[in-house]
Amino acid sequence: METTITLQDLLTTIRKRWFLVLSCTVIASAAAAIISYYVLTPIYQAETQILVNQKSSNIEQYQWAQNNETDLRLINTYNVIIKSPVILSKVIEKLELDKTPDSLAEQITVSSANNSQVVNIIVMDKQASKAVKISNTLADVFKKEIPILMNVDNIEILSVANQIDNPKPVKPNKLLNIISATVGGLMLGIILAFLLEFLDKRFKSAQEIEEISNLPIIGFVGVIDLEKENKSMKSRRVRRN
Incomplete structure (x- = not known):
């Protein structure tokens, strides 16, 4: 039935x-x-932006376009280098962090929009102040090391992470x-x-x-x-x- x-x-x-x-x-x-409210640990986020751009003056239009295209191709390479041990180990040493490069890399997210020369460095940490320090230090170290690693000098820090009085966690x-x-x-x-x-x-x-x-x-x-x-x-x- x-x-x-x-x-x-x-x-x-x-x-x-x-x-x-x-x-x-x-x-x-x-x-x-x-x-x-009582079990999960709050996670805070800090973000720094860097600009990938050739430093040249009095160049012709076709040279500028060629340099711009080169910068866009290099951004993917830069995204990998930012999270590499050669950069992160110097950040750990400078801030005296009790971390390994691999564990620190898990806290970092590097992204850039399509056809954009701006690279966003996002750092997450249990302490808001530490997230800000890591984000800004990472951008500084990368800017200083990239001319040595790739023989180029086309990095400018566009914006830095700032510590606010009452930060709100992004997680949970x-x-x-x-x-x-x-x-x-x-x-x-x-x-x-x-x-x-x-x-x-x-x-x-x-x-x-x-x-x-x-x-x-x-x-x-x-x-x-x-x-x-x-x-x-x-x-x-x-x-x-």
Whole structure:
């Protein structure tokens, strides 16, 4: 026999097991709030921008275009060099960081837009002040080392990272975590409610009996209160005696 679930059945199941759905939602929200505010470590971000550009004056138009195209090709190379041990080891030494070049590289993101000569250096750290120092020091070290490594001098620091009074962490996103956990808890509660309803094989109405047996219902048996019936029988016996 094919079973059809209607919207009314869905709403009835949720209403019947509302406490389970509500409990899952509240527990998930509370757990996400506790973890976001008291367990996860805040991560701060600092960003420095450098400009890749040839230093030349009184050059013709075609020479400028050629130099510009060369700079754009070099940007991908620079992105790799910035996170290389030869640069990061000097940053670690200068700031006296208790890190290895590999661990420091995991905190650094280097990016540049298409056909842009601006390179963005983003550093993330548990301390906002340290993120600012690493970002600015990395740009300074790279600017000093790149003429030695590639025999070019086309790097200018466009903007530096600044320390603000009340920095806001970029991770974790507490509100997003709580909303996601609330939605997840709600969905989990609804799934568990339908699962329990599906596993419950007891007849819940006369209509279900008619659908399964294909026989009409001709009567109902009322609920007999045995305790009340026993008292009534004892009362009749006393009267007889």
